[in-house]
Amino acid sequence: MDDDERAAIRSEGHDPDHPAVPQALDQVKRDLRLYRHLAWTFTAADLDGSVVPR
Numbered sequence: 031m032d033d034d035e036r037a038a039i040r041s042e043g044h045d046p047d048h049p050a051v052p053q054a055l056d057q058v059k060r061d062l063r064l065y066r067h068l069a070w071t072f073t074a075a076d077l078d079g080s081v082v083p084r
Contacts, residue, residue: 031055 031039031052039046039055 031046035055036046039051044051
C-alpha cells in the first residue's frame with residue numbers, strides 16, 4: 031500500500047494498519063482488473079440520460 035492509498039483510507043476514517051484493510055484493497059484491485067474492459071464498452075446511450083460528473 032502506497033502513501034496515497036494510506037492517506038485516502040485515513041481520510042475515510044479507517045485505520046490503514048487494520049488487518050482487513052489490505053485484504054479489502056487487494057480485492058478491489060482484483061475486481062477492477064477483472065472488469066477493466068467494461069469501461070470502454072459504455073456509450074452515452076447506456077447511461078439512460080444520467081450525467082457523468084467531470
